[in-house]
Amino acid sequence: MFCNMYENDVTNWSPQGRIHQVEYAMELSNKVQAQAELAAHQKKMFLVDNSIAISVAAFTADAKCYRCLNSRFVFDRPLPVPCLVYLIGSKTQIPMQPYDVGLLIVDYDTGPHIFQICPFANYFDCRVMSTGAHSQTACIYLERYMSKFLECNLNELGKHGLDTLPAEQDLTTKNVFNGIVSKDLEFLPYDDDDVSPLMEDLEERLQRKTQPTQPADEPTEKADEPMEH
Numbered sequence: 001m002f003c004n005m006y007e008n009d010v011t012n013w014s015p016q017g018r019i020h021q022v023e024y025a026m027e028l029s030n031k032v033q034a035q036a037e038l039a040a041h042q043k044k045m046f047l048v049d050n051s052i053a054i055s056v057a058a059f060t061a062d063a064k065c066y067r068c069l070n071s072r073f074v075f076d077r078p079l080p081v082p083c084l085v086y087l088i089g090s091k092t093q094i095p096m097q098p099y100d101v102g103l104l105i106v107d108y109d110t111g112p113h114i115f116q117i118c119p120f121a122n123y124f125d126c127r128v129m130s131t132g133a134h135s136q137t138a139c140i141y142l143e144r145y146m147s148k149f150l151e152c153n154l155n156e157l158g159k160h161g162l163d164t165l166p167a168e169q170d171l172t173t174k175n176v177f178n179g180i181v182s183k184d185l186e187f188l189p190y191d192d193d194d195v196s197p198l199m200e201d202l203e204e205r206l207q208r209k210t211q212p213t214q215p216a217d218e219p220t221e222k223a224d225e226p227m228e229h
Helices: 020-031 066-075 081-092 135-144 146-151 154-163 192-210
Strands: 045-049 052-058 101-108 112-117 123-126 178-182 185-190
Touching: 052 178, 081 101, 081 112, 081 123, 101 178, 135 146, 135 154, 154 178, 154 192, 178 192, 185 192
Parallel strands: none
Antiparallel strands: 045 052, 052 101, 101 112, 112 123, 178 185
16 A cells, blocks of 8 residues: 555554654654764754754754743843753644754753754653764764763763764764853854864774784794604
């Protein structure tokens, strides 16, 4: 059975109980290239408030910061990031077709927060998260070293971030962007020359991993001793 008659919007369920528009949007955000590669063509990480950064996978939506600006104008305080995530999640449930974009929102207010907003309007508060191509591999790496992140400085955290990027990609300072959100500091971007030291360190570590190990010198065989009769 063709699914064309069931893929027009998110209100039509197929006989198998599937919503094809949601599946298409999720597949797009999972198979799109990582932010590092997309940054060569269009910036995929940007600032919406002093301490709130958003990373985008798939099609870049019309991201506006009017919600944050309105909160500062009316209440003279920044918009709490859970409220921002709730507003975005509620907005994405209105259209008949889902937005073909996945978002990661990073903020520090009472503590560090990473929110993932899926194309089907669900959102999750995470401790570590990755989005885009090879995101599952990146999540495994982040979960493995998550307990060590509290003891790392900003430079070491940046190195961990670069380690999650696919090694087969041609990573340069032109297509890699690194951003840090921390307590009492505004969004701190690392791009071009700022990310060069991290890239050089990453190249050195990759070279050490790819170098073959030298085999140990094999001991010379001991000459056969004559047998006594």
